[in-house]
Amino acid sequence: MIMGTLQMIVRRLGLGVFVMWGCVTLIFVIVRLAPGDQATVALGPDATAAEVEAARERLGLDDPLPLQYLSYIGRVLALDFGDSYRLGQPAMDAVLDRFPSTLQLALAAMAIAVVFGLILGCIAGGRPNGPVDRAMSAVAISLQSFPTFWVGIMLILFFALNLRVLPSAGSGSLSHLVLPAVTLALPQIAIVARLTRSSLAESMQEAYVQTARSKGLTEPQVLVGHALKNSLIPVVTIIGLQTGVLLGGSVVVENVFAWPGLGSLIVDSVSARDYSVVQAAALLIAAVVVVLNLLADLTYARLDPRIRVEATG
């Protein structure tokens, strides 16, 4: 059993390393394929031909592609993505400066999504196909169908401009965090609620729930004490997987609320063709997603003994 778990961890780690290599390669290919020359972009339109040539030399852009690729891998391993010409600092530093803000936003959104998703999912799943369950389904569809940037703007309109209870943009205090976090969380609430609901509805059919009922426990006791525990397994997993989605969603939401995180940095850098920052930011996010997926896999195996048995066999 222990051998099986260890083997699985090693295999997952190997896959994680492979995926990171793939991400680095993919970004290299995209940046190489993109039109426009990094040297020209960095120097601006006024640069002379000689200056551009010198910059190309320095960046190694005239080397054969395989050589460029190898030296790129080498630099990535040393976390050296070059300097941002726009910000005048190493690209990785710029990205790491912004990362805590994005993390704060994503974690707040995830917390909101889990709390409300679980509550709504329990209400709906406790009595599957009842009127509450159906109403909840309709709400869930709507939450996932409105574009997040639009929801964010409407929340600004209502809470910041009409009611004037929350700030519309910026960061620095807890009240600044509320609107962006809620905007980011709304589609996730729907996902967590739906998953909890279906997982709970399934558990309610199980024999041990019948046993709990026949012991004379009240319905809420059965729900929380017996059915919910097993229903949580897929929910825990989705939290890990959805955090990556949240990081992606934060790119859009941060731009709505002028939240000074990685997302607004990425959009600004893409528009300014600041390749080094785009690469550093994209790879950091990919690394976070890979690590989170790894953790989700391992948590899943830990919570559900059936997975462990499969891994051994």
Add this chain to the structure above:
Amino acid sequence: MTDTALAEHAAGAPQPQPAAFHGPRRAHPIRRALRYIPHAIIAVYVIVAAVGPLLVDYDPLATSVLDRLLSPGSTTSDGSTAWLGTDGVGRDILAQIIMGTRTSMVIAVLTVAVAGAFGVIVGLIAGYVGGWADASIARVIDILVAFPGILLAIVIAGLFRPGILIVVIALSAVGWIGFARVVRGAAMSLRERDWVNAARVMAVPRRSILGRHVLPFVAGPVVAMATLEFALVVLAEAGLSFLGIGLPSTSVSWGQTVAGGKEYLEIAWWISAFPGIALAVLVICVGLVGDQLTARYGGRRT
């Protein structure tokens, strides 16, 4: 391992509704008719996208100082009515929504076609050939899903020259994965069916087996997947346009109109509000139709 990677569906996708949401099996005639409301609304969008731009006279570059920020229903300087108001430079919002409908529909249809075709081919290879082909495709998917979908689209669409084509490519880059997963699952089970075995025994070339004996049976799940993907693409395209990435500034799209209204939010809420509603109604209807199809064909079976 392969199964974990492939079974974990794009989690952001609208999940199919439980069958019970659509009512009991033998539904009342009125309930049955109600099920086709989404179809009817989608038809309206298609008609608007097809003929709307011919009927409205809209110039994205024209400005009319007199007609700035008119509220919905007011009369413009040339005597017509701005039913949904005007924006910061006096352009009609309803006209922008109509033009944006075409932009969204064209991009979504093209993206679903490109991503669908590619995903179906890849899925057939993974599911039917299996072995190392299946394993390498699974690894490629592992790599792609490490980037949140919208991030990869932003990077691709942002670094290349703006245009519809690059938006379609950027959105297809991850859009094919859902199709590949669905088709792979179906192809794996179809491979073992009698008529496929019979064809193999009769030395029918592999390409003909795939085309004639496997492909027709994955059509249902693929159509179901295509509707769900369509909804996601409409949302993603609007997100890109909102960020000012992908489409040239001369094009008209819902995301751009919403973004343009943000600075006038306090005095002219209608600029940002209406395009978002138009978009959400389309996405909801497409999602409902997709759920009906999924319930019928089991498109999420992987």
